[in-house]
Amino acid sequence: MTDDVRDPRPVLRLEGIVKTFPGVRALDGVALSVLAGEVHALMGENGAGKSTLMKVLGGLHQPDEGTIYIAERPVKMTSPMHAKAEGVVFIHQELSLADELTVAENIFLGALPRKSLGRVDWARLYGDTDRILSRLNVGFDAKTRVGDLSIANQQMVEIARALTVDPRAVIFDEPTASLTDAEKVVLFEVIADLQARGVGVIYISHRMEEIFRITDRITVLRDGQYRGTLNTAETNEEEVTQLMIGRSLDLSRNASHHELGEIALEVRGLSCGKLFHDVDFHVRRGEVLGFYGLVGAGRTEIAETLFGLREPSAGEILLNGESVRIASPQDAIARGISLVPEDRKGQGLVLGMNCRDNMTLPQVGALRSGPFVSGGAEVEIFDKYHKKLDIRTPGWRQTVGNLSGGNQQKIVIGKWLSMHPEVLIVDEPTRGIDVGSKSEIHNLIRDLAAQGYAVIVISSEMPEVLHVSDRIVAMFSGQVMRTFTSEEVTEDSLIQAISGIEPGRAA
Template identity: 75%
Template structure:
């Protein structure tokens, strides 16, 4: 470490919201040229601390130092002027504007009379996008980009200023493996320039790949700092949640019932081809593959969001036609989507109304919805899934990521499905809540549900699944039982390498 003043130092930061002491005297520092990971469960205070740093919240007590100089930052623009850049987990882009306009929003280059210098704007933004190895130009409209490419635009913003400290809040949540490599190269480049990096992520493998030190928050309090090279995942986890986690592979024998779902030679245009598999009641089948392998597209087809071009879907031995989500639900298929905040929840509604939303028409008493029936359903799934919320009136947007995910699962369980599909069940969820979701998935299988889990995390899919289906470029490459799967043969399968060592055509 360097002996100069820290790039960033926070001292005794206190922040209180009505009824909640979000930060309780937190001290934290980042050296120039250091990647410092900040970990903690959802609700531990990480995001609040970073919003204080970025000028979005004002601390009730405490001091902030940049390069040894005490500063007060009342707005994000003031923070940026001090060299502090926050790359949000939740995208904050103007979708109707171009990538270039988003990258330089608030500081567009100007010509005489205040007109935007578009030539300079496009040249500067294009250079940044090229540095990030993005496959799109500066003139593209952000609303037309994928979530992963929108994240790259968000990251590009950090490269427009002479930053002293850059905060990455879950930066890889929407990125492909190739994009992660580019991101890590950019972080190492910033590090070599002496920039202090704060890296927030729930993905332990990333933390141990990219960070120099790890600091942990729990319940709004600072719990300690560890040197990454001298610690391990179990020690960090215990510091975060006060206990160890069982993340070993699933060796629990499945109590298989009848075949709940059978898919025969299903195709959907160029998205996936000749997909055939079965799922029994009481079984968890995991789908694993690289981004673009077709996993989510299969789920969307089973749920009626896409129309198959050929093939058959059978439920409990009977072929069915699924033309819409309504017909999927009527046939007993439910989907917990990948993006719970945009596709699975209404964040401004309360917990009860989110859980009962798909069945409001069945809960009417005359012209009105029956409050008693709705509350009974909410109470049942709150207890069944151990949802942590003061009461049904709590807005879903105020819950932790893990409890939000349980609300989505509860919503679809309340429809009594034969088959439950869960796409990226723990995306953006802390390690403690992740363990709860894994346990919940296994419990649902024990209760007789047929469960499909789609995950881009190898430890997760190996931990919860009875069988794993490996996909590559829209095709099923191999199918493994939990006993025969290894990391090596799973990686080979999702890379298109078949059993004899040849690569798939």
């Protein structure tokens, strides 16, 4: 699509890749070309075919049509090991490390150097490991147990593993999902180093900010089809988004135009051990209060405390002006506090259960006729929110695990709306959800506020917080740094606040 000025020889080229599963054409003639020394973003909504394409590249799926070229030589990838031998290595989103083993053993997992009698050649193992670690400039050594490392350092171990072969291409799949900003900087340095060595990097992410910061080109997929490749320097977020969803995503500021009501929830001096301390805020009916901060700033922990999952060590929670003690989720629910948790699959849903049973789970004890659960009443609730939230599912009998991320999230939201809460807390409302469903969920949150709910939204995505919130609480290291109204907030001031820079001293 574009004329490139850099090294014109692709290290990796995919051409006309077609992959069908029963009933689905997952990839339909996809092309991708990665040059040496280039960082190439692969973007697309969930279900656009990114992960299938990477599985084809990694040898986990065999394509029905099309060819993979490594350094312009056609290659038939047969297994992940084969891909690695060809110099194509993956840094997975979910870390695949054995945390009881040492750094060295993890780096050479499956390829431990041998001596006679099947013994491990420890000297060679540690020597090779030290050589790789020195390239990455990390602060831990080869004999450290991986479980004792931070998440960021564990990711470094994954990267070190990729360097055991001389890689031609390294694929990063959502690598920053659980990294702090400081850790991201280190990661980007590593990527720049790979780039300098002439390695081709494929970078998969939903985060526009990172894409525009580190990539050279962007290839976009939609519905399993190739939508085009753009030079990052010559494009912008709108254009990319438009390619991804076929229209642009509205992320304008969106303060409430309706009258705000009484204060529904107020928190004074709330503390919980080392997690957060002296937190003050309030939220009114009809208002969306955003919480923004780095991972580990204590936002989720505050939500969990309000929902009765943590015992506060100090402070006061007032509901409708009345001081309350919330000892358990049951307490929280009874008082009208609901939590849509950040980990949808782990905390939000029982994936093996059907849609209806998931939705009515918190109130199943109350939906009785005699000693039995009233199936009729349950279906009634499901039907109501099925329509109201426009959940796309064939029916209530569908197992929740089979739904898309967006529809799963709507089931969780429906679950709590059906409880008619006073305060609805939504933690990372659109994590892992495709762009189209994102705006639906954003609209839903605004609607709920308009209907008079007090809504708290916790998010790590700044555009999202700015888009849905009336006011924004900026947190840093367990403390509230500042609370902004939507009129006064700027991206700069927000970033400074969550980075621990005091207002006034900011440049």
